[in-house]
Amino acid sequence: MSYKDGYKWRQKSKQGFKTKREAKEYGHVIVKELDKTALLTKDTELKDLTFKEFADMFLEIKKGHVTHNTLTMYRHAVDAYSSINNIKLSNIKPLHIQNVVNKMVSSPTTINSYYKVVSRIFYIAINPYKIISDNPCTGVRLPRVERKNMIHTISDEDLNKFAKYMREKYPQAYYFLQIARYTGMRLSEVYGLTWNDIDLKNRKISVNKQLQYVKGVITFEKTKTANSVRILPIPPILEKILIEYQTHELEFEYDLVLNPYKKNGVKCQINTYLKQFGENLSAHNLRHTYATKLLANGLDVKTVSALLGDTPAMVMKTYLHYSDEMKAAASNAVANIFS
Template sequence: MKGYFRKRGKVWSYTVDIGKDPLTGKRRQKTKGGFRTKKDAERDCADFISSFNKGSAIIQKDITIKEFMKFFIARSELKLKPSTFYKQMNVFNKHIVPRIGHIKLQEFTKHHAQEFINQLLEKELSPTYIAHICRLARIFFEFALKDDRIVRNPFSDVITPRTKKRSYNVWSVEQLQTFLATAKEWNQHYYTLYILAAHTGMRIGEVLGLRWRDVDFENKRISVNQSVYYKEREFVFSDLKTSNSFRMIAVDDVLVKQLKRHKSRQIEGRLAEPFETDYDLVFCRKNGRPLHPEAVRGSFNRMIVRANVPKIRLHDLRHTHATILLKMRENPKIVSERLGHSTVVRTLDTYSHVLPDMQEEAVSKFSDLMNRKFSS
């Protein structure tokens, strides 16, 4: 690597050819001018070449955020769970690329970043969702920083709207019983799905991806091994969220009996109308393909109206399961294992709304114990 020197008017400049950009394939050069003498240019050029060879030089590259995003996406797809990658790409394509994709990567500053956030606020997006978008943008620019494309992450010092700790809407035991009784009367197929979700705390993708081979009737256990999600109208079976998501869940006799009934009905239906493709799914369409989550949510919402119980999300059956267990004073470690959380801390933080009642009972028990000791 060497420099090429040129005099323009009264000042000197140098140009160093540093090879092709691995992302764009374009020729890369470093040019700098304004030197009074050729020796000054040669000295600065030598310093640059030395820094570049040591890996400390930041090279200005004529590349837009959208262009560099392709490189980032290719790397992300190798690291992320498919469903997570798909959701993140939706955020990039919907909110990030349309607004800032045309700006040169090197020219994007913290002022651009703050203006980007202000634009999101004007769209009246929720503070939590804006924080999520900013987190992904920060990850993208951190990747650019590590790749020596920029010298500073422009999202490191931005001001984001204050987010509130999320609270979940859950049913009481009585409300859950009312809902399940109504579902059992009106739709046995979806009733089995609802009772499974409510009695295990499984995620909806895990429920829809459950196979009969993962149901152990004899030992009354369910193995959670895969999930299903839809991408561009096509379903995809995928690995679970984390290593802790692969788990064994103990189930009760009521659920076991209902699953056996459900399997018998499924076998009878297949004799009348065989599956086009058999994925061994516990819940599926008449042709054997997985149920679509939106169809399940639609049925769930209609059943809520029939049951005349407070409206919650389908995913809140998972939160209802955990909340009921914790209110029953079940060991948080057991609840965490059933949910597939990475740590007990995650479980306690998510369901901290249950803790005040638990603390009150603990104080009452401690007080009773101490009073009995001193009164004896």
């Protein structure tokens, strides 16, 4: 089989077939292999890159496009695959990836998350860089992640007790609690709020950024996803709380609603207090409670996903058991209508 590699003609051959038909069939195999490599880069510097070298390029590219926490997770993922650091990308096989997965001492969720990052790195090596033709992550067996059957929520009674306690002991935690409770915003989104984002006249909150507080440094970053940029309604009960809060005439940096230097402390206070209602409860369960309350009261999945800043598919996946309840209710309603 003759083919052109750049500017040079080369040949690939194999002998020892018993019949011409076998030889012809193997010829098709050679053609497929050549098709995979024909469009690969001719840049020798790229072709010789090791996993670590290319992964560092990937991290550098991502630095300006993802949040600090996401970038940190990417770095942890690359570190977890350090055993293939010095292997050329073109020489890495599925067996190498499988060996790393098998030896990783982490939770199934973490292993799967790291695998997705590394798989993405190899995908970029295929397109647009054309260093390799196949992703060695394809076909690798991953540990099964047990699906959580129940999303932990907090009752209105417990939330009211919680709010009363926090109002007296930790005012900043109280106001964070109320904003998160009645909007479903992520913790970093609540702390990214400025008074300019809050329109009390029209009862609207604009979510357009998030705040990160790392090693004493405050930074504003893009929202977690493009879907996370959204406008949220302010219910009357939260409107009253925010109007009351404004009377305190507190002034924080960047006209922030909450004191950014209290962020980690507030999270700790809330998590500690919530433990008495359930071992696995944390500040993030305020978001779960908001979402499930909307679904339980008849809001459709598309609307709920827009308010959460998630995709409908993610809402369905996370709150599937609530959707099942809604289906059962719909079934009963249809039975009653046509009875």
